[in-house]
Each structure stands twice: as C-alpha cells, then as structure tokens.
Amino acid sequence: MNASAPLPVPDYAAPAKLKPTRLLTPEQIAFFNQNGYLAVDNVMPLDEIPMVRKIYDRLFNEDRSKTEGDLYNLTGQKQQGKKEDVAQILQPGKYAPALLETQLVANLKAMMVQLLGPGTHMVGDHAINKPPRNTAATPWHQDEAYWNPAKEYRGLSIWVPLQPATKLNGCMYFVPGSHNQEVVPHQPIGDNPLTPGLEVVPGSFDLSKAVACELPAGGATFHLERTLHYTPRNQSDDYRRAYIAVGTLFERPRATPRKFPWQERQAAARAAAAKS
Numbered sequence: 289m290n291a292s293a294p295l296p297v298p299d300y301a302a303p304a305k306l307k308p309t310r311l312l313t314p315e316q317i318a319f320f321n322q323n324g325y326l327a328v329d330n331v332m333p334l335d336e337i338p339m340v341r342k343i344y345d346r347l348f349n350e351d352r353s354k355t356e357g358d359l360y361n362l363t364g365q366k367q368q369g370k371k372e373d374v375a376q377i378l379q380p381g382k383y384a385p386a387l388l389e390t391q392l393v394a395n396l397k398a399m400m401v402q403l404l405g406p407g408t409h410m411v412g413d414h415a416i417n418k419p420p421r422n423t424a425a426t427p428w429h430q431d432e433a434y435w436n437p438a439k440e441y442r443g444l445s446i447w448v449p450l451q452p453a454t455k456l457n458g459c460m461y462f463v464p465g466s467h468n469q470e471v472v473p474h475q476p477i478g479d480n481p482l483t484p485g486l487e488v489v490p491g492s493f494d495l496s497k498a499v500a501c502e503l504p505a506g507g508a509t510f511h512l513e514r515t516l517h518y519t520p521r522n523q524s525d526d527y528r529r530a531y532i533a534v535g536t537l538f539e540r541p542r543a544t545p546r547k548f549p550w551q552e553r554q555a556a557a558r559a560a561a562a563k564s
C-alpha cells in the first residue's frame with residue numbers, strides 16, 4: 289500500500305473474537321428503555337485500561353500526522369499549529385485496529401445487542417479528548433441531528449471514560465425521557481457554521497431535569513440517538529478521555545422527508561471557505 293493511501297475502514301460489525309466478560313442486568317436494560325440512557329460502573333477489565341489509554345493518547349499525540357484527516361476541533365474551527373479545545377478523532381479503530389480487538393469492545397458489542405436486540409451491530413467509533421482546563425463544554429445535542437435527515441434510525445452510543453469522569457472534568461449529563469422527542473432545532477456550536485459540532489438552539493428544550501452521570505474509569509454511559517446529552521468543560525489538571533462505540537439496529541429511508549437546516553448551513557459555509 290502506498291504510504292499516503294487512505295486507510296481502509298475496519299469491519300466494525302465483525303463478531304468479536306473474545307467472549308463477553310460483562311453483561312447488563314434486566315434492571316439496567318429496563319432503566320435504559322424507560323429513560324433513554326444508562327450509566328454502568330464497569331464495562332471492561334480494569335487491567336485493560338492502561339493499554340487502551342496508551343493507544344488513545346498515541347492517536348492524539350505521536351500518531352497525529354496519521355490521524356490528522358479525521359481529527360477535528362469539535363467546538364471551533366481547526367487552526368494550523370493550534371491544539372484543539374475539544375479534540376475529536378473519528379474512527380480511531382481505523383488507525384489503531386488493536387482497539388477493536390479488546391475485551392472492552394467485545395463487551396460493548398454484546399451489550400448493544402442486549403439493549404437494541406438481535407441484529408444490532410457496531411458501526412463505528414470516535415474519541416473525544418478534552419485537554420486539562422479547556423474552555424469549552426460539549427453543548428447539549430441529540431446525535432441524530434448530525435445524521436442523514438432522509439433516514440430513520442435506531443442506534444446508540446456507548447461512552448467510556450478512560451479516567452474517572454466527574455462533574456469537574458466533564459462527565460456525561462442526560463435529560464431522562466428525551467429520547468421520546470423528535471429531533472429538536474439545532475445550530476452549529478456558537479452559531480458559527482464553520483464549527484463541526486452542533487448544539488440545541490438555546491431555549492428549545494427544558495434542560496432543568498438533566499442528570500449528571502459520574503463514573504469510575506472503565507465505566508460507561510449508554511444513550512439513544514435522540515437522548516439529549518452534554519458534557520461540561522474540563523476543569524481538572526488531567527485530560528478527560530472518552531472512547532465512544534456506536535451501534536445500530538437499523539437505518540432506513542424515512543416515509544416522511546425532513547430537513548436539517550443546520551447541516552445545510554454547515555455544508556454551504558464549508559464550500560464557501562474551500563473556494564476562498
């Protein structure tokens with residue numbers, strides 16, 4: 289393979305070679321179905337955390353020249369030579385296939401099936417890394433606001449912190465029951481269409497019932513495609529690392545078309561910036 293050829297996307301859906309060592313309880317599954325989210329204290333062997341962290345940190349540092357094409361500043365415009373305030377790598381498994389061979393991923397694949405049913409498979413992963421004392425939260429959003437408005441989905445994300453996740457360093461917050469809503473109006477973060485991230489238009493949803501999910505390292509939160517969620521900025525002196533696995537039961541054309549004007553604004557702004 290030529291050194292600059294794009295790396296192939298791994299077969300995320302491939303059955304795990306390892307048998308799951310942890311599964312969800314019927315009570316946890318019932319909680320997820322009712323609330324649209326779930327927090328679990330431990331989804332992986334604790335002795336695997338240092339290895340996963342090492343791979344993770346390498347992707348954002350030593351291997352940055354390889355991951356650059358999939359590395360974004362989620363909450364702002366990427367600037368040459370400037371570190372991201374909220375750094376995101378799409379498909380880290382493409383750059384570090386060893387991640388997909390871990391007991392962690394084997395466990396998450398089994399848990400996805402428990403939550404959404406047979407046929408559910410992993411479709412991708414991402415990594416969101418908040419540097420110490422960063423200035424940006426990941427604002428309130430629904431994941432489906434990022435996806436194709438011509439399709440309907442049943443999907444979930446599993447968010448795994450590689451150090452304890454707290455209110456201070458940026459744990460996940462959810463609005464219980466918000467998975468039952470339609471996709472609410474979103475806009476690019478800060479209303480800047482060159483920002484890749486999205487936020488709920490301020491005032492368009494009642495966030496007063498939000499709950500924080502603090503977790504030990506190697507725990508996880510689970511949420512559906514419409515569950516409203518957010519993480520605050522990292523006020524600690526360490527990185528706040530999260531590995532995220534995405535699973536799908538189905539994605540199919542919608543009977544009624546919809547438009548996500550926020551995506552159209554972003555596409556138009558990106559095209560104009562590429563021309564100038």
Ligand SMILES: O=C(O)CCC(=O)C(=O)O
Nearest residue numbers: 416426445447519530532
């Ligand atoms: O890690 C974060 O800051 C946000 C994570 C998130 O939005 C997600 O996993 O869907």
